[in-house]
Amino acid sequence: MDGQRAEPNGKDERDIVLSARDVTVGFGPKIVLDKLNLNIYRGEILGFVGASGTGKSVLMRTILRLLPRRSGMIEILGQNFDKLDESQRNALDMRLGVLFQQGALFSSLTVRENIQVPMREYLDLPKSLMDELAHLKIRLVGLAADAADKYPSELSGGMIKRAALARALALDPELVFLDEPTSGLDPIGAAEFDELIARLRDTLGLTVYMVTHDLDSLFSVCDRIAVLGHKRVMVEGTINDMLAYDDPWVQAYFKGKRARSIVPQQETAAGRAESTGDSRGK
C-alpha cells in the first residue's frame, strides 16, 4: 500500500471524486509535498492523518486553490480547475463545502447570516427563500431553530461546529472538506458530531474529506484512512491496513495506548455503534 491505488486487473471501478496526481508544494527551498498521489471515492468518509507539520493543511489548502502547487494535477468531480474558465470554476466551487478549523464563522453575523454568505456569493435568491434555506440547514445539522438569530459568541463550541457545518452545506455540495471537525469538543459532543457527519453522508450522499487527529473519528466513521508522511500519502486503506503497515509513526499512532483503548471495540461489527465518546480524551 503506497497510496498509488492499483486494482488487481489494473482498473479502478469506483467513482473518483477527487484525484491528486504527483502534487508538489513548497515554500522557498522547503518542499512540503513531493509528488503526492491521492484518490477520494464517491460516498466515502476519508480520514486524513499525519504527524503535526507533515502538510495536511497545506494539502487541503492546495486542493482548494488557496495555495499554489509547483507541479502535478488535481481533478475534482472529473474536472481540472486549471482548464476551466471563471464561470466554470465558480460552478465547481459551488459543489464543494468547507469547514475550516475552529469553525471560522464571521463573528459579526448571526448564524442565519453566516449560512447565507455562500448563497449571497454564488446565487441571486430572494431574502425569503434564503431565510427558508438557512432554516432548513440549521435543522439539518441538529441546531434548534432559535440558533438562527444568535451570534457565534453566544454559541457553545459544539453549536459553532454545527453552524459552520450548516454553512459548508449551504449550497448542497457533493464533496465536503472538514479540517479537524471535532477538535475542541468534549467526548460526547465529538461523538455526536461524528454521528451527524455519518448520517449526512448517508442521507445526502456526501463524500467527506476529513483532516483529523481524533482516533475515535477514524475508528468510528471513516471508511478509509490516508496517512501523510515523508511528503506523500505513505499508506491508505482500512484500519487493518494501518495496523499492518510497517512505519514507526503509523505503528505508534494506531497501536499506541490511546488506540488500544479503542481498537478492540472496533473489531466487532457492533463496534462502530458502541464507540461513542467513552474512549475520547483519555
Ligand SMILES: Nc1ncnc2c1ncn2[C@@H]1O[C@H](COP(=O)(O)OP(=O)(O)OP(=O)(O)O)[C@@H](O)[C@H]1O
Ligand atoms: N504559508 C507558509 N509559508 C511557509 N511555510 C508554510 C506555510 N504554510 C505551511 N508551511 C509549512 O508547511 C509544513 C506543513 O504545515 P501544515 O500546517 O500543513 O501541517 P499539518 O500537517 O496541517 O500540521 P498540524 O497537524 O499541526 O495542523 C510546516 O512545516 C509549515 O511550517
